[in-house]
Every structure is written in C-alpha cells, then in structure tokens.
Amino acid sequence: MTTPIKIAARSEDGEIAVLSLSGEVDVANAGQVRDAALKLVAGGTKHLVVDLGSTEYMDSTGLGTLVGLHKRLRESGGEVTIAGAQPRVKRLFDITGLTQVFRLYEDVSAALKEVRG
Amino acid sequence: MRTKASDRIEIRIPRRAEFVRIARSAALAVASQMDFTYDIIKDVELVIGEACANAVEHVADESCDEILVRFSLGDDHLTMEVIDRGQGFDPEGVGKSAGEADWDEPGGLGLLVIRQLMDEVTIECDPSTGTCVRMVKRKAG
Numbered sequence: 126m127t128t129p130i131k132i133a134a135r136s137e138d139g140e141i142a143v144l145s146l147s148g149e150v151d152v153a154n155a156g157q158v159r160d161a162a163l164k165l166v167a168g169g170t171k172h173l174v175v176d177l178g179s180t181e182y183m184d185s186t187g188l189g190t191l192v193g194l195h196k197r198l199r200e201s202g203g204e205v206t207i208a209g210a211q212p213r214v215k216r217l218f219d220i221t222g223l224t225q226v227f228r229l230y231e232d233v234s235a236a237l238k239e240v241r242g
Numbered sequence: 243m244r245t246k247a248s249d250r251i252e253i254r255i256p257r258r259a260e261f262v263r264i265a266r267s268a269a270l271a272v273a274s275q276m277d278f279t280y281d282i283i284k285d286v287e288l289v290i291g292e293a294c295a296n297a298v299e300h301v302a303d304e305s306c307d308e309i310l311v312r313f314s315l316g317d318d319h320l321t322m323e324v325i326d327r328g329q330g331f332d333p334e335g336v337g338k339s340a341g342e343a344d345w346d347e348p349g350g351l352g353l354l355v356i357r358q359l360m361d362e363v364t365i366e367c368d369p370s371t372g373t374c375v376r377m378v379k380r381k382a383g
Binding site: 213 | 259260262263281284288291292294295298299351352354355358359
C-alpha cells in the first residue's frame with residue numbers, strides 16, 4: 126500500500142533536467158522523489174525543473190524534500206525551479222513562505238526558458 | 243456548541259507512513275459531512291495528513307506504534323485530535339513564522355501549514371501520555 130505517484134525524469138541538456146511528479150507527494154513517497162532527483166544530480170544536473178502540473182496533492186514532507194534539494198543545488202550554483210503548480214499546491218508554497226525561496230513558473234516551457242537564460 | 247458522544251469518530255492507524263493516507267481519507271469523509279466548502283474539506287485532509295506525518299517522522303520512541311485520530315463534529319465546528327504515545331517534539335515556537343527557521347526545524351513546515359489553515363491549534367506534549375495535536379475548524383458565518 127503506497128501513495129500513488131508517477132515520477133518521470135528527463136535530462137534536457139547539459140546541466141538541466143526536468144522531474145515530473147504525477148499523483149500525490151506525501152510522507153510515504155517523498156523519499157522516492159528525493160532518490161530520483163539525487164540520481165539526476167549525480168549525473169551532473171545543476172538546474173532541476175520540478176514539474177508539478179499533474180501533482181494533485183503535496184504535503185510538507187514533499188515541500189521539505191524540495192527545500193533540501195534546492196539547498197544542495199545552490200551549493201553548486203544551481204537551483205530547483207517549480208513549474209505548473211496547481212492552485213492547491215501553489216497555495217502550500219504561499220502559506221509557508223516558500224515563494225521567497227523558489228522561482229515558480231506557469232509551466233515547464235516557461236521554466237526552461239528562464240533557466241536557459 | 244456541545245458535541246454529542248455519538249458525533250465522535252475515532253480511527254487508529256499503525257504509525258507508519260503508508261497508513262497516513264487512510265487517515266486523510268477519513269478526514270475527507272468527515273469534513274464532507276460538515277457543510278464545509280471544497281477548499282476547507284481539502285484543508286482538513288491536509289492538516290490531518292500533516293499531523294499524522296509528524297507523528298510518523300518525529301517520534302523517536304519505537305514502542306509508539308499507533309496513532310489515534312479523533313474527529314468531534316460540533317454544530318458549527320470540527321475538532322480534530324491526532325494523538326500518539328511518543329514524546330514528540332518541542333512545539334514551542336515551531337511552525338509559527340513562515341520563515342527559514344521553520345523550514346529546517348523537525349516538523350516545522352507541517353506545523354506551519356496546520357497553524358495557517360486551522361482556526362485553533364494546541365499541542366500538548368507529555369512524556370507520560372504522549373503528544374496530542376488538537377485542531378479546530380469553524381464553519382464560516
């Protein structure tokens with residue numbers, strides 16, 4: 126019995142990758158998200174776009190995982206950016222003040238455009 | 243407004259991450275009985291998930307193997323209690339500021355979410371009886 130989630134990772138080019146999270150991110154599966162992201166980081170990713178366009182639910186464990194990844198990538202000059210967060214998930218970023226930490230974009234295309242500069 | 247004993251619902255789940263979703267589902271069902279808006283029903287689901295996740299993640303006592311979730315349905319409010327027998331964390335000052343300190347504090351983000359979304363939140367930590375997170379959501383108007 127696990128919380129339903131589908132994790133898809135793809136490298137864009139060089140140091141940029143997209144991690145798409147479909148379903149629910151919570152205390153039961155945040156570790157899977159962290160592991161998938163760390164695999165990308167080990168492969169050279171510095172800029173990680175997290176696609177939340179199909180994320181229906183996220184709790185603070187999921188948020189904390191993203192904060193940890195962001196801090197790690199900042200140490201190497203990169204960052205985590207958030208794409209496509211649905212209203213309820215976006216609200217979590219708002220009420221926790223994490224909109225001050227992450228750059229949030231409407232969708233993956235907009236995030237990639239900014240990351241590529 | 244007084245709550246009748248018959249308007250109290252309790253479930254017990256194993257203190258493991260994979261069972262938190264069951265408590266969330268119960269919260270959705272209970273909140274749906276209360277004429278709350280859709281957003282508040284989803285908030286109730288979220289705060290129950292947060293309180294249970296805190297009990298799973300931040301209780302070091304392995305002998306604490308169960309979480310009790312209690313819903314008391316009042317005419318104009320819903321009271322929720324999430325109780326574990328572990329000593330838990332020091333709630334003083336945690337999850338109150340929406341600032342960086344809470345992002346790193348164990349349970350800080352979860353408590354911050356709970357405090358932002360509920361009308362009343364009290365946390366009692368007692369080494370002899372455990373930790374109780376009590377949350378109240380009132381109906382609008």
